Amino acid sequence: MRLWLARAALAAVSTYLSLVVGQCLLPYVTGTEVRRPFDTPFLRSSVAIAEELRAKGQDASPLLYPSIWLDEMLPGGPDLLALGSTSRQLTVFCEEQPDTPVVYTSDEHGFRNERVETSAVRAAAIGDSFTQGACVGAGKGFVAIMARRVGPILNLGQSGNGPLLELATLKEYVSGLRPATVFWFYYPGNDLWDLQRESRRPLLKRYLEDGFRQGLSGRQDEIDRRLRGWLDEARMRFGAERFTQLIDGESGSLVRFTRLLSLEPLRTMTQIARENASVDIDLFRRVMDNARRTVAGWDGRLVFVVLPDHRPVQRLPLLPRSNHERVLAAIRELGIPLIDAEEATRDVSRSELFLYSTSHYSERGNEIVGDRVLDALARLPTR
Numbered sequence: 001m002r003l004w005l006a007r008a009a010l011a012a013v014s015t016y017l018s019l020v021v022g023q024c025l026l027p028y029v030t031g032t033e034v035r036r037p038f039d040t041p042f043l044r045s046s047v048a049i050a051e052e053l054r055a056k057g058q059d060a061s062p063l064l065y066p067s068i069w070l071d072e073m074l075p076g077g078p079d080l081l082a083l084g085s086t087s088r089q090l091t092v093f094c095e096e097q098p099d100t101p102v103v104y105t106s107d108e109h110g111f112r113n114e115r116v117e118t119s120a121v122r123a124a125a126i127g128d129s130f131t132q133g134a135c136v137g138a139g140k141g142f143v144a145i146m147a148r149r150v151g152p153i154l155n156l157g158q159s160g161n162g163p164l165l166e167l168a169t170l171k172e173y174v175s176g177l178r179p180a181t182v183f184w185f186y187y188p189g190n191d192l193w194d195l196q197r198e199s200r201r202p203l204l205k206r207y208l209e210d211g212f213r214q215g216l217s218g219r220q221d222e223i224d225r226r227l228r229g230w231l232d233e234a235r236m237r238f239g240a241e242r243f244t245q246l247i248d249g250e251s252g253s254l255v256r257f258t259r260l261l262s263l264e265p266l267r268t269m270t271q272i273a274r275e276n277a278s279v280d281i282d283l284f285r286r287v288m289d290n291a292r293r294t295v296a297g298w299d300g301r302l303v304f305v306v307l308p309d310h311r312p313v314q315r316l317p318l319l320p321r322s323n324h325e326r327v328l329a330a331i332r333e334l335g336i337p338l339i340d341a342e343e344a345t346r347d348v349s350r351s352e353l354f355l356y357s358t359s360h361y362s363e364r365g366n367e368i369v370g371d372r373v374l375d376a377l378a379r380l381p382t383r
Contacts (some may be wrong), residue, residue, distance in 0.1 A: 045248040046092040047240075049101045053090070061309040062091045062247045064227055066169075067160030067194070072199050075233060080214065081203050083158070083169050083182070084110030086227045087220050092286050094135040096359045102135045109220060110172060110227075114138060116152050124154040124174045126166045127185030130193075130307055133158025134360040142361070143183075145370030157185070160193025163287045168207045170291055174214045178298040183373075184291065188324055188342065189309045192279045199283060208290055230305055238272075284329040292336050301379070305339045305373055306329045308365075337380050344372040 044052075046062040053060035064085045074080050085091060087110050093102040105114040112132055125131050125143045132155065133141025140203065147153040154177065156169050166184065174182060193269060198204055206212045216223065235243055288304070295302040306328070331338050352367035361369060 008208045010082075028236050035166045042259070043095050044100065044101070045243040046094055046101075046246045047247050049095065049103070050092040051124060053092070053103070058090055058381040060092055061086060061231060062092050062169055063094075063159060064231065064247075065159040066165050067162075067197070068246070070197060070228065070233075073364075075229050077222070080226065081168070081201070081204055081221075081224070082110075082166065082223050082227060083172055083216055084220075084223070084225050085158075086110050087259075089224075093132070094129075095359075096135040096355055100137075100169060104138065109217065110223070111154075111156055111158070113155050116154055118154065118177055120370055121152050121177060123150065123152075123177055123184045124156060124177065124179045125185060126161075126169055127157040127183075127307075128161040128166075128187055128191070129157070129159035130360055131155065131185045132159055132161075135158060136361070136363050140366055141183070142366040142370035142373065145367055146183075146374055149374055151303075153183070154179070160194070162191050162198050164195060164198035164201075164204050164207065165283055167287050167291050167294075168204060170294060171207055171213060175294060175298070178300060181327070182295050183298060183304060183305055184289075185290075185305045185307055186327070187307045187309070187325070192284065192323055192327070195284060195287070196279065199280065208286060221380065223279060226298050281323065281326045282328060284327065285334070288330060288336065289334055292334055301337065302376065303337045303339060306342045308342045308345045308348075308361075308369065309349060310354060310357060338374040339373055339380070341369055341376070343371050344376055345369065 049059040050062045064082075066081065066083050069081045074082065085106055086166075088105055089106045089107050089109050089110070091104055091112075092310065093104065093112070095101040104112055104114070107116070122258050125146075131141075131143060133143065138144075142159070143153055143155045155172075156173055158165070158169070163170070163186075234246070238246060327342070342348065348368055352369065353361055354360045
């Protein structure tokens with residue numbers, strides 16, 4: 001009996017250790033971002049950096065990005081889903097290199113723009129944190145690099161955004177400006193997964209209705225008040241650790257190592273695989289058709305840009321990559337001009353594009369992406 005128990009225990013331990021080690025190999029065989037515990041230096045959370053600045057007398061806030069409001073409700077009034085952050089606010093974005101936090105003062109609607117005169121804007125950019133310029137300094141993101149060549153681009157990228165949040169942003173903040181070109185930056189690593197989560201928010205799905213708006217561009221004072229109210233209330237309600245996790249997700253190598261031991265990456269992969277297998281491509285197509293018709297309504301041009309992923313999307317995966325081909329097919333069927341920056345950077349190593357396996361683009365990576373997108377834009381047929 002004791003021998004049997006010893007063998008069973010040894011088998012269980014061996015299986016567990018195999019799963020732990022196997023998680024570290026997942027990034028090499030999948031097209032999905034999987035965090036590893038040993039590939040990043042110690043980095044501070046945006047919450048911690050904001051508190052350090054506040055202790056020095058600066059009115060700093062961590063970035064309050066729209067996907068927070070998929071699960072949280074803003075206090076102080078009826079349902080409202082903010083798409084920007086607090087206006088004219090010293091905002092702590094992120095840190096992906098030690099002691100080099102990205103901090104900026106937001107524009108009049110809480111986006112990351114510096115001295116952009118909206119009347120002079122001929123193009124707008126919509127996307128997630130990559131579009132927003134995470135985690136590089138002012139003027140180092142690929143949208144800013146593109147703007148140096150083609151003129152001012154209003155950057156409406158927000159961390160965590162997926163297609164429905166981006167459609168909402170288009171309708172709330174771009175329609176009134178009517179720029180000639182709207183760049184829609186699609187990140188294949190998580191945008192479809194984000195769409196699944198976004199589709200569960202009834203208010204957000206209303207943006208598929210023609211004419212629906214919250215009128216956010218004219219409600220900034222209310223948005224600022226309610227965002228600040230939520231921030232004060234959340235600090236007390238959640239406590240320091242839970243609040244940091246809500247804003248920043250996992251933070252620090254020790255936390256990542258603990259989650260590795262708890263098999264969280266493997267459990268997350270199982271969840272992603274299950275959700276990706278049931279991705280609603282028809283919903284994605286409806287979002288993009290709505291965006292196309294919205295931009296065409298002022299005779300503008302919507303350009304769909306596929307950004308480079310951490311792993312080449314053509315790599316043999318555990319997740320169903322047929323979704324990627326279905327995305328490209330939907331864009332082509334809708335007649336939306338397509339720039340595949342993933343394909344255009346196939347000759348560039350991921351170590352040149354990214355700082356490390358779980359980072360955003362490096363400064364050099366942003367330069368490459370910005371230049372390759374504009375080179376491809378010049379080759380698109382004119383209307």
